[in-house]
Amino acid sequence: MTRATTTTDLVAGLRAAGVGAGTPVGVAWSADGVGLAHGDALLACPGDGVDAVRRVLEALRPRLVWWSARDATPLVRAGVRVASSWDLAATHCLLHGGSDRDPALVWAVARGLDPAHRPRTGQLDLLAGGPAPGSADDPVDPAEPVRPDGHLRPGWAEHGPPTPEAAARWAAAALVVQAAHERDLGVLPDTRRSPGTPALALLTAWSESAAELLAVELGVRGLPLDRATAIRLVEERVGPRPVDAVTAAAARAGRDDAVRALVPGAEDVDLRNPASVRALLGRVGIDVPDTRAWRLEPFRGTHPLVAALIDWRQAERIATTYGFGWLDRDVGPDGRLRGSWTGCDGAAGRMTASAGLHNLPAELRPAVAAEPGMLLVRADLGQVEPRVLAAVSGDDALARATGDDDLYAPVAARLAVDRPTAKVAVLAAMYGQTSGAAGEALRGLERAYPVAMDYLRAAHESGAAGRDVTTYGGRRVRMWPLAEPVDPAATAARGRFARNAVVQGAAAELFKMWAVSVRAALPPRAEVVLCLHDELLVHAPEQEADQVAALLHDVLGSTAARWAAGSGVRFVADVSVVRRWSDAKG
DNA sequence: GATTTCACGTA
DNA sequence: CGTACGTGAAATCC
Numbered sequence: 001m002t003r004a005t006t007t008t009d010l011v012a013g014l015r016a017a018g019v020g021a022g023t024p025v026g027v028a029w030s031a032d033g034v035g036l037a038h039g040d041a042l043l044a045c046p047g048d049g050v051d052a053v054r055r056v057l058e059a060l061r062p063r064l065v066w067w068s069a070r071d072a073t074p075l076v077r078a079g080v081r082v083a084s085s086w087d088l089a090a091t092h093c094l095l096h097g098g099s100d101r102d103p104a105l106v107w108a109v110a111r112g113l114d115p116a117h118r119p120r121t122g123q124l125d126l127l128a129g130g131p132a133p134g135s136a137d138d139p140v141d142p143a144e145p146v147r148p149d150g151h152l153r154p155g156w157a158e159h160g161p162p163t164p165e166a167a168a169r170w171a172a173a174a175l176v177v178q179a180a181h182e183r184d185l186g187v188l189p190d191t192r193r194s195p196g197t198p199a200l201a202l203l204t205a206w207s208e209s210a211a212e213l214l215a216v217e218l219g220v221r222g223l224p225l226d227r228a229t230a231i232r233l234v235e236e237r238v239g240p241r242p243v244d245a246v247t248a249a250a251a252r253a254g255r256d257d258a259v260r261a262l263v264p265g266a267e268d269v270d271l272r273n274p275a276s277v278r279a280l281l282g283r284v285g286i287d288v289p290d291t292r293a294w295r296l297e298p299f300r301g302t303h304p305l306v307a308a309l310i311d312w313r314q315a316e317r318i319a320t321t322y323g324f325g326w327l328d329r330d331v332g333p334d335g336r337l338r339g340s341w342t343g344c345d346g347a348a349g350r351m352t353a354s355a356g357l358h359n360l361p362a363e364l365r366p367a368v369a370a371e372p373g374m375l376l377v378r379a380d381l382g383q384v385e386p387r388v389l390a391a392v393s394g395d396d397a398l399a400r401a402t403g404d405d406d407l408y409a410p411v412a413a414r415l416a417v418d419r420p421t422a423k424v425a426v427l428a429a430m431y432g433q434t435s436g437a438a439g440e441a442l443r444g445l446e447r448a449y450p451v452a453m454d455y456l457r458a459a460h461e462s463g464a465a466g467r468d469v470t471t472y473g474g475r476r477v478r479m480w481p482l483a484e485p486v487d488p489a490a491t492a493a494r495g496r497f498a499r500n501a502v503v504q505g506a507a508a509e510l511f512k513m514w515a516v517s518v519r520a521a522l523p524p525r526a527e528v529v530l531c532l533h534d535e536l537l538v539h540a541p542e543q544e545a546d547q548v549a550a551l552l553h554d555v556l557g558s559t560a561a562r563w564a565a566g567s568g569v570r571f572v573a574d575v576s577v578v579r580r581w582s583d584a585k586g
Numbered sequence: 587g588a589t590t591t592c593a594c595g596t597a
Numbered sequence: 598c599g600t601a602c603g604t605g606a607a608a609t610c611c
Contacts, residue, residue, distance in 0.1 A: 290593085292592080292594080316605095316606095317605090320605055321603090345601070352601090353602090356595085357596095358597075359597090359604080360595080360596075361594090361596085362595090430599085431599035431600060433598090492598075496600070497600070500601080503600095504601070
């Protein structure tokens with residue numbers, strides 16, 4: 001253990017240990033400094049850890065290894081853009097599936113220990129955590145993160161290592177896991193890739209790590225919102241901001257009364273109670289199993305109540321979820337809408353976001369606007385899932401169809417059906433839909449694209465049988481046990497889930513690789529501000545917007561060439577430069 | 587008080 | 598009998 005009191009010592013120590021560009025270097029924070037590790041070199045640096053890491057990045061360009069990209073937060077807040085990282089929580093989820101990713105679990109699995117015996121966080125610590133580290137009952141070195149039984153010592157993940165020395169050991173433990181993960185990724189099957197290029201699973205690990213880092217950045221910087229427009233749009237729907245609870249209740253009752261007045265004697269019906277609404281509909285002769293909008297839609301002409309109810313629901317959505325409370329809570333004084341982001345969900349690996357960032361109603365999108373002197377560059381992948389299917393299944397016939405800007409046109413021609421039918425059939429195949437009018441066209445797909453259809457069927461059968469599936473990039477997607485006696489519907493549902501997961505998951509991997517490559521290539525003042533499954537929003541200086549637009553196309557080309565190497569599949573993006581999100585056609 | 591159901595927004 | 602997510606209100610469970 002070396003205590004580096006200057007950043008010069010720190011850089012020299014790492015360089016002497018063989019650290020250069022791309023070398024994994026463990027990093028962990030303590031309250032009063034930072035610890036770094038590579039091989040046998042453990043460096044404890046008290047003081048301004050952020051500045052120390054910044055100097056190390058500038059001098060050596062290593063790949064920072066952390067237990068989770070949450071550790072990037074101090075760097076992100078300080079404006080440090082980390083180029084290369086390894087996120088153990090992310091690679092753990094990639095390799096093993098599931099959504100649990102606490103360090104004790106990640107460590108236990110990587111070390112071959114029984115995760116059930118790992119130390120638990122929170123109150124359970126008090127019951128099962130044993131004596132306090134370093135206490136008279138615990139002779140172990142208090143800076144040692146590994147317990148005598150081989151498990152991680154609880155508590156550090158929550159509160160951080162107590163000292164820079166302890167942080168260096170925590171960083172060294174992270175490096176141990178990183179090496180195990182890299183080894184495990186290396187044994188994943190990797191077909192159709194050029195010799196000499198990094199294995200796809202390793203590229204995915206890098207990309208997923210960067211996506212977690214991007215998620216932290218997105219959470220810190222937020223989405224630029226024009227508050228005045230947002231307020232106007234909310235007011236148009238639910239009226240002016242109520243000054244107190246009484247006026248709020250009055251406005252609410254006013255909206256309710258406008259609907260209830262359409263049916264005599266309905267003055268006291270609770271519109272927020274689905275059972276009451278269903279009964280109300282029954283009184284005007286409309287019998288529905290539930291009161292969802294899509295089920296009410298066919299009855300628009302039957303009674304004025306239906307249209308009023310659907311409209312009321314939209315207003316109610318704005319009033320409750322996207323109203324003044326939302327603006328007050330989630331939009332900062334700087335006009336940025338902030339939520340918490342994750343780099344991957346627990347299922348197929350899409351990014352998630354809270355605070356409405358992923359489900360903002362279209363009618364509020366005009367409020368998402370570039371700041372003065374800036375523009376938004378919006379880009380979305382076109383028909384990404386069928387193109388991904390062509391790549392991951394290795395279906396050459398479907399790959400040829402991706403040469404067309406509109407993939408469904410050549411598919412329709414091949415199947416001798418019209419375009420809408422072809423589209424429905426392809427989507428039905430990928431999502432496991434079995435009802436509707438896609439039947440004949442589905443049989444056409446089986447004949448025209450047997451490789452792709454076999455790939456989907458194999459995933460479906462695997463899921464139905466309870467076997468985990470693995471995405472193209474190497475993500476393990478876990479199935480779940482079914483309750484006895486096994487319900488055929490539940491089996492089929494698991495099959496559909498697996499069938500969808502291999503497509504949606506691979507699409508998420510491609511999207512994230514694109515997003516993080518864009519992030520890495522952007523000019524300094526341009527920032528990714530939103531990721532939405534197949535859509536990217538970049539906030540860029542006016543003068544650089546066209547350059548960024550070109551970059552989005554270029555980076556997609558290079559990313560797809562690496563990701564889908566040898567498949568012949570073409571990916572396309574629609575890119576536009578706009579002031580407001582809504583200016584772009586989605 | 588915590589969990590489930592219904593509903594609905596996005597992809 | 599398409600998948601996933603996050604959110605809020607009411608109902609339900611304990």
